[in-house]
Amino acid sequence: MNDFRPVFKKPTEVTSFLDKNENNxxxxxxxIYNKYHSQSVETQRRRLPIFENRNHILYLLEKYQTLILVGETGCGKSTQVPQYMVEAEWPGQIGICEPRRVAAISLANRVADETGCIVQSDTVGYAVRFDACFNKPRIKYMTEGILIRELMTDPLLKSYSAIMLDEVHERTLYTDILMGLFKKILKKRNDLRLIVASATLDANYLKEFFNFGNQNNKPTSVILSVEGRQxxxxxxxxxxxxxxxxxxxxxxxxxxxxxxxxxxxxxxxxxxxxxxxxxxxxxxxxxxxxxxxxxxxxxxxxxxxxxxxxxxxxxxxxxxxxxxxxxxxxxxxxxxxxxxxxxxxxxxxxxxxxxxxxxxxxxxxxxxxxxxxxxxxxxxxxxxxxxxxxxxxxxxxxxxxxxxxxxxxIVRTSLTSVILQLKALGIKDIVNFKFPDSPPLKNLKSALEVLYALDAIDIQGELTRPLGFNMAEFALDPMCSKVLLNSGEFECSEEILTIISILQVETIFTKPSTGNTVIKARIQKRLFEVEEGDLITYLNVYNGFIQSEMSKEFCHKNFINYKSMKRVVEIRKRLEKLLSNYGIPIISASGSTQLIIKCLISGFFPNAAYLHYTGVYKTIRGDIELYINPDSVLYTITQPQWLIFCEVVHTKKLYMKDLTVIKDEWLIELAPHFYYRTSCKSN
Structure with missing residues (x-):
């Protein structure tokens, strides 16, 4: 029996495997949760803490437009509330937004099991990026990005009678965009109901945010707390x-x-x-x-x-x-x-x-x-x-x-995607748009500068046609969207589709932990490496994977992540369909890496760096010191003078990831509005 020092309760004997001296x-x-044993589905549903509040929830949804539902983890709010509304014969579709696709899929499956139907039926379905239901189920789980896309075609969401924003405490970019948009939509649609749900959030702040008052000057939002864990x-x-x-x-x-x-x-x-x-x-x-x-x-x-x-x-x-x-x-x-x-x-x-x-x-x-x-x-x-x-x-x-x-x-990340989405939704005055938390003005200014440089917006801040509108329809970073949409012009759409798809997964290489396998992995990686950088190397890896007929043995031999490569193939197919919809020809550069690199520069030109005489890289704008990531193919070779990067990872230093070697004259050629040559940057 080990002796543990309790902090908030009276000392008790606790049996544990952990020895005080071993792991401390x-x-x-x-x-404290309310215990219950798993029995039938209906019995299990009734024993969820939220069941006691079923009638309260339905009553408050009838009386108020916005319900702030604070429910502890495991109370059943994500699965039960939409079922209560269907059982009460609530009209129209009920949408539930989740921050992550795996949550949307798993919750849809669980509700389908509880309702005795199959997923993607007329009762329960889900929609995530690259995988969406084609019918209109009564209960629809989706990611926040999917709902943003639906707002582009139906700004008032007329097919929905209620929307639940789940796990709001995460405060993702899309969460804040949606809350700002719903504040506008609810004023136009008195029959629409919004449920803002989370286990931990500032409920009073959100209540005031959505309490804009109706025609009778009565409050439009209310808070309901659901107590009890399991x-x-x-x-x-x-x-x-x-x-x-x-x-x-x-x-x-x-x-x-x-x-x-x-x-x-x-x-x-x-x-x-x-x-x-x-x-x-x-x-x-x-x-x-x-x-x-x-x-x-x-x-x-x-x-x-x-x-x-x-x-x-x-x-x-x-x-x-x-x-x-x-x-x-x-x-x-x-x-x-x-x-x-x-x-x-x-x-x-x-x-x-x-x-x-x-x-x-x-x-x-x-x-x-x-x-x-x-x-x-x-x-x-x-x-x-x-x-x-x-x-x-x-x-x-x-x-x-x-x-x-x-x-x-929204206060700590790039706002280029946010502004692009809001512009596509018809929001002209971004600065005065009512976010739950206003983003820093310097972030807004930086995002507008980049979007203008990418030719997504004009000098008046309006979306350009057709480029700006097309970029807004892609569920990608605007720089990636610009590169994809330019790929037909540079006659390298086949290769660009592959590169952009690979950038959507975190890594395609496995990293062994033992000494001998680390050396073997490095040797095998060199078979694909080229002096042009990481992105062209990725292209070689993908081509080898396809030529091996997507073989697991190929991945195992070359220390490539098989699961990631399968995901890349899936994403690439979806993006290829999107490009075809825009009439962009799917053609190959036939080995011309210069065309591919120029196409990449046309979108990633803001992410350019040069080798300073001190031996470190610096951004052309801002003079920020950057370093080549140790995993890059450029880490062990003679450092190139100019390069572009796709991402920066901040650990002990600022490391550039996904690098491509370029020539400085290509920046002047492809982005003359963003760069100009001066003597102070020459080496």
Missing amino acids: FVESTSF FPVDIYYTINPVPCYIQASVDTALKINASKEHGDILIFLTGVEEVEKAARLLIEHANNIEESKSKKKIVVYPMHGSLPYHDQLKVFKSAPEGYRKVVVATNIAETSVTIPGIVHIIDCGFVKLRWFNTETHTDSLKVLPISKASANQRAGRAGRMRSGKVYRLYTEEYFSKLSDSTPPE
């Missing part, structure tokens, strides 16, 4: 900080597996590379466990946004008999989704966020401490099916110093 976890607090969750902190949270996550998972504790494990890490590294380490241990009969076998599932849908959905399946499931995920698993069987949560305490730099005109990916709200959301992933435990790989003192909430995405 301290019990801090526990969430099962207790015990939270543990480390007494001392851990030196490496990736290794600590793996060690903690293995200790849980070596104990008599039951249940599956969910590990939260920051990005794809960390997830893949931890998964590899766990798989190596899993192979050793297979030989030992004294420990329970484990099956490891990575989970991140770059995985194909069917691979993301694997985590929802039960582990094979005799195995424990270990899910290693980014914050994609933080909200909305319930992974069956999860009992143990391992929280690294960090998250990867985009942060916009107005001087470089780029978003930097930064690894930052999570907020208290995010930590509680992660803890809420346990205790959904039974009592659970959360192991936070940081001290309790560290937790107390975390910020209460994560800054909204």
Whole structure:
């Protein structure tokens, strides 16, 4: 029996596998849920905490236009509210917006199971990027980007009678755009109902935001809180900080597996590379466990946004008999989704966020401490099916110093896509548009400058025809859209389709963790590398993959991520259809890399850098110091004088990713409105 120091409750005896001297976890607090046992679907629905509020919800939706629904994780708000409305014979479609596609798909499947129908039927369906239902189901789960696209064709959403914005606390770009748009739409449509739902949000602030008053000067928004979780969750902190949270996550998972504790494990890490590294380490241990009969076998599932849908959905399946499931995920698993069987949560305490730099005109990916709200959301992933435990790989003192909430995405990221979407929706005065939180003016100014340089808007700030309107219809970064739409003119659309598709996944290469395999992976990668840079190298990898008939053996031999390549093929097919719709010919450059690079410059010219005499790269505008990412093919060769990049990753330094070697005269030729030659930049 181990002795734990309780913080918020009277000392009690707690049985745990963790030895105080080994891992130094301290019990801090526990969430109390209302326990119930799984019986029939109807009985299970009735025992959800939200069921007691069923009539209150329906009444408030009749009386008010906007319902701010604050429900703790696991209360059933995402699945039950639309079903209550259908059962009450609410007219029209009911749309539920989720920040992530995996949440939209999994929730649609769950509601379909509860209603006894199939997904994509007339009752329940979903729509995500590159995968949408063609009918009009009564209950429609979708990503926020899909609803933005529907607003372009139907600004008042006349086919919908109610919309739920779920997980609003995440405050994504699209969340804030939609809240600003709905404030306008609700004034035009008195019959439309909006449900703003989350487990953690500033409900009073949003109530005032949507409380614009009606003709009788009565309030139009109201708050309803749903109390109660399902099962207790015990939270543990480390007494001392851990030196490496990736290794600590793996060690903690293995200790849980070596104990008599039951249940599956969910590990939260920051990005794809960390997830893949931890998964590899766990798989190596899993192979050793297979030989030992004294420990329970484990099956490891990575989970991140770059995985194909069917691979993301694997985590929802039960582990094979005799195995424990270990899910290693980014914050994609933080909200909305319930992974069956999860009992143990391992929280690294960090998250990867985009942060916009107005001087470089780029978003930097930064690894930052999570907020208290995010930590509680992660803890809420346990205790959904039974009592659970959360192991936070940081001290309790560290937790107390975390910020209460994560800054909204709209105040910390590039606004080029936002402005492009709003312009397409007919919003002319962007500066005075009512966002829940106003973005910094310098970010707005920077975005307008880039869009004007891309010829997406004119000097009056209006969308250009046809380029600006066509760019707005792509669910891509405006720079990528510009390159795609220019590819026919440069006679290289085949190659550009491939490159842009690869940029939509985080990585196509696997990164081995052991010494010998690291060397082998590097040698195999060199077979595809070219001096023109990463993007042309990606083109070689894709062509080799296709020539191998999309062979797993080809990927395994060359240390290429097979799942990512399958996803690239899927995205490419969709983008090719879009280009064909715009009448852009699908033609090949026939080996002319110069045409391909010039086409890339036509869209990515704001992301240009030159080699300074001090040995570092600097942006042409802003003079920001940048470095070549160690994973780039250009890292080990003679550094080129000029290049363009697609992304900046901020760790200890600002590293450029996805590089292409260019000539300075091409910048003058293709973007004379953005660059001009002076003697001070010459070397």
